Amino acid sequence: MSLSTKEKILKEASTLFSQLGYKATSVRKIASKVGIRESALYNHFKNKEEIFLTIADEIFATSVELDREKIQEEAKRGKPFLARFATTYKLVTFDKNSEKMFRLLLIELFTNEALRKKFIQEFHDKNIKLLSEAFFIMMQEGLIRSNDPMLVAYEFLSSLFYIRFHITLLRIDSESTSHLSTQMEKHVDFFWEGIKVQ
Amino acid sequence: MSLSTKEKILKEASTLFSQLGYKATSVRKIASKVGIRESALYNHFKNKEEIFLTIADEIFATSVELDREKIQEEAKRGKPFLARFATTYKLVTFDKNSEKMFRLLLIELFTNEALRKKFIQEFHDKNIKLLSEAFFIMMQEGLIRSNDPMLVAYEFLSSLFYIRFHITLLRIDSESTSHLSTQMEKHVDFFWEGIKVQ
DNA sequence: TTGGAAAATGAACGATTGTTCATATTTAGT
C-alpha cells in the first residue's frame, strides 16, 4: 500500500535529517524528494520544526517497555540473559530504520538539549537500570562475583554502545562491518568469563 | 601575551563550531566575537571552510606519538600500565580545550567524511594498536589470561570512550559529572579483575 | 453530478547566508 503525502514527508525528511542534519536540510529539499512544492508542505505541517519534532517523538515512542517479571526470571540463568540482551541490541543496530534514527539522534545530539535528555534516558538510564537489576539477581544466585551492580551494568553496556557507534560510523561510508558483526557475541563471552564465579 | 587576530578568529570559531556546528556558525557571528567586521576575516582566511580546516588540522596535529619501547617496558607490569593509560585518557577528557575539540569532532562527525576517517584513525585504530601490543605482552608475561589481544583492547577501550562520551554530553548542560569522575579508575579495577590470571 | 474540503501551485516576502570590493585606517620598517 502506498504512503500518504504526510507519511512521505516524514520518511524523506528523516532520511535527509539523518544525512545532513536539521540545519542543512532545507524545506525545499524535503519537498523535492516528496515530489511537491515547498508550499504544499505547509498543508501537512505547521513548519519545519514540527516535522522534526514529529520524527523525534516517533523515535522514542517505539521504545519497548520490558516485562519486569520476565526479566527477573531470565536473569537467574546468567549468561543466556546477557546473550539475549546483546542479540536484541545487535538486531536494532543492524535494522535499517533504527540505524537511520540512531544517526539522526547522534547528528543532533550536541545542539538539541531536549533530544540529549531523552537520548540519555532511553539509551543509557533505562538500560543501566534493567541491567543493574539483572546483575543484582545474578549475584544473589551466586552466578557472578559480588560487585556494584550499576558498575557492572555500565561496563557491560559501554562496549555494546561503542560497537554500535563504530558500526554506524563505518556504514555511513558504506565500509565493511563484517569484522564487527560478531563483536557483540564476543563481548558477551569475554564479559562473562570476567565476572562469573570460579 | 595577547593573541593575534588570526589566533582570536581560530579560538572564537572553534568555540562556536563546537557549540552550534559548522553550518549554524555564521561568518558574522565569528567576526562579532572577535570584534571585527566579517569582511576583515577574509584578510586572514580565504573563506569559512579554511577556518574550519585549520582548526580540524590542529586537533590531529597535537596528537602525541608514543614511544614504543617505553610502552613495551611498562606493559610488562600489567595493571599499572592500564592505570596510566586510563589516567591519561581521563586527563584529556577533563581538559577544557580537548573537551571543546572533542565536541567539535562529534558534532561534525556524521556530515564530514574526512573528519570521520581521521577520527576513527586517531581515536580508535591508534589506541587499539597500542593496547593490543600491551595486552599481548601481558599474556606473554603470564599476567593475564590468553585471548585475542585485539578483542581485549577493544573491550578495554570501549568503556573509556563511553565514559568520555557520557561526560561530554552531561557537561554541555553543565550537569554534574562527579559520579563519573572516578569511573575510569573503577573501570581499570573491574577490567583487571576480569582478565588477570587466577 | 455536484459542491465543498483538501491538497498543490507559483510567486513573493523579508531575513540571513558567504563573499567581494573600493576605500579608509593602522602598523611597522627605514
Next chain:
DNA sequence: ACTAAATATGAACAATCGTTCATTTTCCAA
C-alpha cells in the same frame, strides 16, 4: 617622519533560507 604593507571598514552582491498567500487543481461524499 615617510611610505608601503597589513588590516579594518561599510556597502553591496547573489544565493538560499523558512514562510505566507491568493489561486488553481484534485479528490471524495452526498
